[in-house]
Amino acid sequence: MKAVCWFGKHDMRVEHVPDPRILNPHDCVVRITRSAICGSDLHLFNGYIPTMEQGDIVGHEFMGNVVEVGSEVKELRIGDRVVVPFTICCGQCFFCKHGMWSACDNTNPNAWMLEEQYGHGGAALYGYSHLYGGYAGGQAQYARVPFADVGPIKIPEGIDDEKVLFLSDIFPTGYQAAEQCNIQPGQTIAVWGCGPVGQFAIRSAKLLGAERVIAIDRFPDRLRLAEEAGAEALDYSQTENLIEDLKTLTGGMGPDACIDAVGLEAHGHSADYYIDSAKQKVHLQVERANVLRQAIQACRPGGTVSVPGVYAGLIDKFPFGAAFGKGLTMRMGQTHTIRYLQPLLERVQKGEIDPSFLITHRVALEEVPEMYKTFVGKEDHCIKVVIDPWAQQAA
Amino acid sequence: MSEIKYPLDTLAERGPSHGRNNGRQEQWRATGGSLGSIVAGGALAVYGVSRKSAGGTALAAAGSLLAIRGIRKAVSPETVHVERSATINRPPNEVFSFFRNFENLPKFMPHLKDVQVTGDRASHWVARAPLGLELEWDAEILEEEQNRFLTWHSLPGAVIPNRGSVEFRAASQYHGGCEITVAMDFAPPAGRGGAVGARIFGRHPGVQIREDLRRLKQLLEAGEIPTTEGQPHGRRTAFVRMVEAVNGPGRRRRISPERPWAIVS
Numbered sequence: 001m002k003a004v005c006w007f008g009k010h011d012m013r014v015e016h017v018p019d020p021r022i023l024n025p026h027d028c029v030v031r032i033t034r035s036a037i038c039g040s041d042l043h044l045f046n047g048y049i050p051t052m053e054q055g056d057i058v059g060h061e062f063m064g065n066v067v068e069v070g071s072e073v074k075e076l077r078i079g080d081r082v083v084v085p086f087t088i089c090c091g092q093c094f095f096c097k098h099g100m101w102s103a104c105d106n107t108n109p110n111a112w113m114l115e116e117q118y119g120h121g122g123a124a125l126y127g128y129s130h131l132y133g134g135y136a137g138g139q140a141q142y143a144r145v146p147f148a149d150v151g152p153i154k155i156p157e158g159i160d161d162e163k164v165l166f167l168s169d170i171f172p173t174g175y176q177a178a179e180q181c182n183i184q185p186g187q188t189i190a191v192w193g194c195g196p197v198g199q200f201a202i203r204s205a206k207l208l209g210a211e212r213v214i215a216i217d218r219f220p221d222r223l224r225l226a227e228e229a230g231a232e233a234l235d236y237s238q239t240e241n242l243i244e245d246l247k248t249l250t251g252g253m254g255p256d257a258c259i260d261a262v263g264l265e266a267h268g269h270s271a272d273y274y275i276d277s278a279k280q281k282v283h284l285q286v287e288r289a290n291v292l293r294q295a296i297q298a299c300r301p302g303g304t305v306s307v308p309g310v311y312a313g314l315i316d317k318f319p320f321g322a323a324f325g326k327g328l329t330m331r332m333g334q335t336h337t338i339r340y341l342q343p344l345l346e347r348v349q350k351g352e353i354d355p356s357f358l359i360t361h362r363v364a365l366e367e368v369p370e371m372y373k374t375f376v377g378k379e380d381h382c383i384k385v386v387i388d389p390w391a392q393q394a395a
Numbered sequence: 396m397s398e399i400k401y402p403l404d405t406l407a408e409r410g411p412s413h414g415r416n417n418g419r420q421e422q423w424r425a426t427g428g429s430l431g432s433i434v435a436g437g438a439l440a441v442y443g444v445s446r447k448s449a450g451g452t453a454l455a456a457a458g459s460l461l462a463i464r465g466i467r468k469a470v471s472p473e474t475v476h477v478e479r480s481a482t483i484n485r486p487p488n489e490v491f492s493f494f495r496n497f498e499n500l501p502k503f504m505p506h507l508k509d510v511q512v513t514g515d516r517a518s519h520w521v522a523r524a525p526l527g528l529e530l531e532w533d534a535e536i537l538e539e540e541q542n543r544f545l546t547w548h549s550l551p552g553a554v555i556p557n558r559g560s561v562e563f564r565a566a567s568q569y570h571g572g573c574e575i576t577v578a579m580d581f582a583p584p585a586g587r588g589g590a591v592g593a594r595i596f597g598r599h600p601g602v603q604i605r606e607d608l609r610r611l612k613q614l615l616e617a618g619e620i621p622t623t624e625g626q627p628h629g630r631r632t633a634f635v636r637m638v639e640a641v642n643g644p645g646r647r648r649r650i651s652p653e654r655p656w657a658i659v660s
Contacts, residue, residue: 001627003627003629005628005629005630007629013629015629015630017627017628017629018627019627020626020627021625023622023623023624023625023626024619024620024621024622025618025619026617026618026619053628053631053635054629054630054631054632054635055628055629055630055631055632055635056628056629057627057628057629072618072619088621090613090616090617091617092484092616092617092618093484093612093616093617094482094484094570094571094572097484097571105612105613105616106612106613106616106617106621107617107621108621109620109621109622109623111609112602112605112606112609124621133621133623134623135623135626136623136626136627136628144626146621147617
């Protein structure tokens with residue numbers, strides 16, 4: 001089959017590799033009908049995620065049809081059409097049983113590596129480094145899906161792939177970010193980053209009853225998309241003091257909750273951005289945390305800072321005093337994707353949201369390496385790239 | 396080497412609470428730990444003397460004791476003691492009976508090639524060692540209480556004499572399942588240094604036990620041990636291919652707990 005493989009910083013290639021097969025009794029194999037490039041794949045592309053190996057198949061947002069099932073698979077049948085959540089979960093451990101799916105104890109063969117860094121392991125992910133299990137990803141024609149009865153959600157006939165594909169990651173991720181804000185009627189939510197996760201966070205905040213959403217970015221097309229969802233756009237590159245602007249917009253109060261949908265590769269023009277960038281370039285730290293610092297600084301006392309953006313290591317100059325002084329609640333973490341599959345599928349079925357609004361590019365597998373460059377440079381108004389792994393390359 | 400001193404008393408003597416207090420603590424009594432004691436104890440003693448006060452004298456005394464303990468340890472090789480625990484989301488009786496059937500052990504302890512139950516309390520163990528060598532020994536159950544604990548020791552003739560206990564305890568209702576604690580002492584082969592002995596059992600015996608418990612948990616909870624061996628990937632570099640040939644796939648980056656002797660990148 002054909003698959004997109006990581007070969008190093010800024011080096012993705014389409015390779016011919018053997019088809020995946022069943023390795024464990026709870027596995028199934030899926031023939032992928034749609035896949036996507038996630039913003040977090042750009043962290044791989046930019047070389048920020050350790051323990052990638054040359055030749056690793058990437059991609060963690062995919063769906064398809066079941067073509068093979070292992071001996072212990074009870075629910076899924078050959079031919080079922082499924083969306084596969086990006087976290088691999090066993091369904092049996094304490095964490096899965098308590099809905100903390102992304103903390104699953106039993107799916108990461110390299111849990112010991114993560115344990116050394118974070119004290120504990122966590123669920124394995126598709127195509128996202130050996131630290132996170134080393135599983136082959138879904139920017140390919142087929143993928144092996146472990147614990148087939150636990151993660152994948154069956155999609156009824158009559159809904160387009162493109163409407164449900166994002167249940168695999170970014171829709172639940174944006175939704176969890178908003179849900180973590182415990183939104184009350186009349187509240188104002190500020191969202192940093194209007195990429196795919198930010199867009200879903202904005203829409204989810206509205207669905208969950210936020211009165212106002214303030215969307216912060218610097219790309220006009222992304223801000224426009226946020227405005228279409230009813231958000232107020234704030235272009236940070238055009239303001240002197242974002243914190244003051246946010247206060248002015250909220251009657252001096254500050255947002256009730258702040259969502260950092262940016263993560264460790266933040267951009268900005270504040271002093272701490274330049275310090276973080278310099279340190280990052282000489283490998284003194286992994287994160288550029290200026291957005292997280294701003295979110296903490298801007299949030300009203302007693303408010304919530306919710307972090308769907310990815311962070312991986314240590315942060316310098318973290319304003320914990322401000323977080324303490326204001327008594328903030330901080331919520332974060334990998335998405336407990338499986339928790340949201342059914343409720344969000346129902347919202348799609350009811351027509352409350354059509355996630356395909358996000359798609360700007362539809363490509364064949366061969367075009368994916370080029371699309372990484374387009375996406376990372378935000379060229380060609382690129383917001384979301386969807387892949388048809390069986391399409392012939394456009395002439 | 397048939398006579399070794401065990402710092403860990405049997406569970407029956409120490410009572411069932413010992414694992415709770417010591418579960419995550421380990422005492423790696425090789426020279427590294429002793430050196431720490433000598434340096435820290437020495438520094439404490441010097442600082443205490445320099446204070447020239449009653450408190451200083453007490454500090455100096457404590458420091459000297461620590462240093463002396465360290466020196467004694469460094470010169471007299473001792474057994475290695477490790478303890479690890481895990482919570483397995485299955486009832487204690489189920490975990491106990493799976494474990495008690497020793498022939499199940501190689502399913503989650505990959506360094507074991509085979510365990511044969513040879514009598515009511517006796518068993519024969521075959522372990523994999525580096526360079527394709529094998530180690531064999533006989534072991535015997537000392538004490539056991541159904542669904543609660545068992546203790547064992549190796550019989551004279553073992554290259555690495557060992558003794559241990561496994562405790563099975565119902566976890567709190569909130570956590571559910573079974574807390575299992577493995578405590579083990581073993582004596583590295585005489586004259587070869589502790590490190591060699593430790594390496595035969597794993598990079599660090601604590602890591603070995605921790606990974607064994609992890610696989611036991613995976614097997615009993617999820618019904619399988621997760622793997623990526625045999626999955627597709629793009630072309631690997633020559634170096635990765637070479638390392639993989641020795642280490643196995645997916646275990647290239649760091650010293651692997653299972654193949655500590657292999658080449659690593």
